[in-house]
Amino acid sequence: MAEEFFPHTSFRPGQREVLKRIREELTSTRILILRAPTGFGKTAVGIATGMMKPPAIHSVRTRNEITPVLRDLKKLSKRVRGVRYSFIHSAHAMCPLLSDKRIDPEDFWLNCQILRETGLCSYYAKSLSIAEEDIEDILATSENHVECVKRISRELGACPFFSLAKLARSSDYVVATYPYVFSRDLFSTIYPDEDPSEFSAIIDEAHMIIDPSSIFSSEISVVKIRSSINEVREYLGGDPFTEDLMERIAKLVEERARDEKLRRIDRASMGIDSDSIEHLIDVALEVKKRAIDRILTRGSISDAASKRISMVKVALSLALLEDSRFEAFTCKDGQSAWLKISAVDHSVVSEALQAYRSTLLMSGTPPSKEYIERILGLGGVSYIDAMEAGAWSPYSNMAVILTSQLTSRYIERGDAMYQLYSEYIEALDSIVKGVKLIVYPSYNFMRNVVERLSWRGYVEDRGSTIDDLEEGMRANGLIHVVAGGKLSEGIELVENGRSLIKSVFIAGVPYPQRDDYVEELLKNMRRKVPDREAWDYIYNMTSSIRAMQAIGRSVRSEGDRALIILGDRRFMAQDMRRYIGIRIGRIARNIVEFKSLVKLVAENFL
Numbered sequence: 355m356a357e358e359f360f361p362h363t364s365f366r367p368g369q370r371e372v373l374k375r376i377r378e379e380l381t382s383t384r385i386l387i388l389r390a391p392t393g394f395g396k397t398a399v400g401i402a403t404g405m406m407k408p409p410a411i412h413s414v415r416t417r418n419e420i421t422p423v424l425r426d427l428k429k430l431s432k433r434v435r436g437v438r439y440s441f442i443h444s445a446h447a448m449c450p451l452l453s454d455k456r457i458d459p460e461d462f463w464l465n466c467q468i469l470r471e472t473g474l475c476s477y478y479a480k481s482l483s484i485a486e487e488d489i490e491d492i493l494a495t496s497e498n499h500v501e502c503v504k505r506i507s508r509e510l511g512a513c514p515f516f517s518l519a520k521l522a523r524s525s526d527y528v529v530a531t532y533p534y535v536f537s538r539d540l541f542s543t544i545y546p547d548e549d550p551s552e553f554s555a556i557i558d559e560a561h562m563i564i565d566p567s568s569i570f571s572s573e574i575s576v577v578k579i580r581s582s583i584n585e586v587r588e589y590l591g592g593d594p595f596t597e598d599l600m601e602r603i604a605k606l607v608e609e610r611a612r613d614e615k616l617r618r619i620d621r622a623s624m625g626i627d628s629d630s631i632e633h634l635i636d637v638a639l640e641v642k643k644r645a646i647d648r649i650l651t652r653g654s655i656s657d658a659a660s661k662r663i664s665m666v667k668v669a670l671s672l673a674l675l676e677d678s679r680f681e682a683f684t685c686k687d688g689q690s691a692w693l694k695i696s697a698v699d700h701s702v703v704s705e706a707l708q709a710y711r712s713t714l715l716m717s718g719t720p721p722s723k724e725y726i727e728r729i730l731g732l733g734g735v736s737y738i739d740a741m742e743a744g745a746w747s748p749y750s751n752m753a754v755i756l757t758s759q760l761t762s763r764y765i766e767r768g769d770a771m772y773q774l775y776s777e778y779i780e781a782l783d784s785i786v787k788g789v790k791l792i793v794y795p796s797y798n799f800m801r802n803v804v805e806r807l808s809w810r811g812y813v814e815d816r817g818s819t820i821d822d823l824e825e826g827m828r829a830n831g832l833i834h835v836v837a838g839g840k841l842s843e844g845i846e847l848v849e850n851g852r853s854l855i856k857s858v859f860i861a862g863v864p865y866p867q868r869d870d871y872v873e874e875l876l877k878n879m880r881r882k883v884p885d886r887e888a889w890d891y892i893y894n895m896t897s898s899i900r901a902m903q904a905i906g907r908s909v910r911s912e913g914d915r916a917l918i919i920l921g922d923r924r925f926m927a928q929d930m931r932r933y934i935g936i937r938i939g940r941i942a943r944n945i946v947e948f949k950s951l952v953k954l955v956a957e958n959f960l
Contacts, residue, residue, distance in 0.1 A: 368745030762862025
């Protein structure tokens with residue numbers, strides 16, 4: 355029975371009913387989609403589902419999301435004796451030898467492998483001999499996953515990654531970040547002798563699967579490409595083929611990169627084929643080996659673990675192009691030109707999901723059943739809506755105003771429209787107390803509006819983290835973010851159980867930027883569905899999911915209330931409203947009406 359493995363002693367509205375549906379559906383289907391709003395308790399339902407057919411692996415988008423799952427697993431282990439659990443995230447972030455030094459994951463794994471194979475890492479050696487019970491004790495008594503990692507290295511003298519992986523192999527339930535669930539190679543670092551078909555998969559934030567590049571991609575800067583040339587010269591005394599190829603790619607990237615838009619670069623023009631990739635990998639491995647050998651002659655194990663070699667990242671990124679479902683693109687971020695290798699075919703996602711015995715896809719805004727069947731090509735799909743099963747709806751605690759004067763439509767963008775957006779945002783800020791989350795369709799659009807607000811509030815950039823936001827925000831200020839990013843979808847600003855975000859302003863429909871990447875996606879989708887349907891999925895569904903994910907940041911419990919501003923007249927379109935799913939309360943035709951309506955909501959609703 356699913357209820358037997360429910361972590362809590364009581365159920366929230368809809369949870370018991372959803373679990374009953376899941377149990378029934380799992381007798382005849384492998385793919386389940388669960389639409390469940392904020393506050394429903396998806397984590398507890400996911401755990402109970404996974405424990406129906408253990409072992410289970412629970413995938414979270416970032417390591418910040420691991421601890422909430424561990425809290426529920428800890429409660430379950432107290433209620434049901436014998437339940438074992440573990441967690442896994444990026445090995446380089448766990449390594450006690452790195453001391454917070456930054457290094458690419460691919461780069462780190464080679465360092466780690468060399469130190470393990472040569473017997474020089476005492477932490478790894480210790481992890482092979484420690485008892486699983488000792489790891490369990492630390493996990494059970496740690497406040498969060500960060501403390502657990504530190505205690506394993508400090509108290510046991512063992513490698514946290516390989517210790518937790520050891521525990522995972524005998525556990526019923528394992529929490530892991532996306533790469534360890536979607537990449538067969540990384541899955542095998544935890545389970546070298548097991549196959550995904552032996553596991554149930556629980557995928558949180560499952561709306562991410564609509565964009566293959568959010569899971570399967572790699573980025574390298576021109577600076578890193580040219581740095582790899584210098585490394586080849588320093589450690590190998592040069593390699594004409596590699597140097598010429600790297601310089602050719604660097605020049606191509608610089609020539610094609612003009613702005614934020616992704617522009618495709620043909621493999622042939624880059625000079626990339628299977629033979630050249632094999633050569634680059636051989637060169638990268640030799641450079642890495644010689645660099646580590648040079649460091650170890652001085653006896654510094656920590657320096658060896660953190661040694662960065664750009665050639666490794668470059669070679670392994672280009673190696674993705676051996677798969678015809680990946681393409682190369684270039685773009686510009688400020689003054690820096692970048693090469694991005696991305697999956698452009700949803701079959702990479704389907705392949706990963708099909709590998710598991712069963713898969714539960716959970717999100718407040720999941721893709722539709724038709725999308726999973728027609729675009730991902732997965733059969734036997736069941737869709738469960740928690741709100742139809744009796745779950746509380748956070749949308750009942752939202753007042754929604756649409757502003758018909760505003761639009762981020764390309765042909766209407768310009769100084770006048772940017773100024774208009776800034777005036778509406780300024781009006782909102784002056785009337786509503788608390789944090790106001792302003793969500794833009796792109797960084798460029800955001801910069802044009804924010805500079806007219808004299809950069810008031812916290813402004814996200816490409817390198818921003820949730821920690822940066824928490825340090826830089828003000829309790830009564832503006833937070834400017836880009837739709838679809840880690841801040842607009844990942845922030846949890848709560849104090850004493852109440853959300854600090856009192857308003858979310860969607861400053862323009864967050865359509866994906868029309869560039870070569872989107873065109874490649876559309877091209878592949880048109881092989882499966884008619885053009886109009888592909889366009890609808892790429893633009894209307896994606897932008898609606900982005901908007902609703904941001905809106906969901908405001909109401910985190912039944913005690914919260916929020917004002918939602920749909921700042922684009924296109925939200926009135928039938929295709930958009932079909933996906934958005936929230937009722938528009940009032941329409942403001944100009945800023946005078948807007949101020950009046952906002953004041954009314956602030957005084958009588960918030």
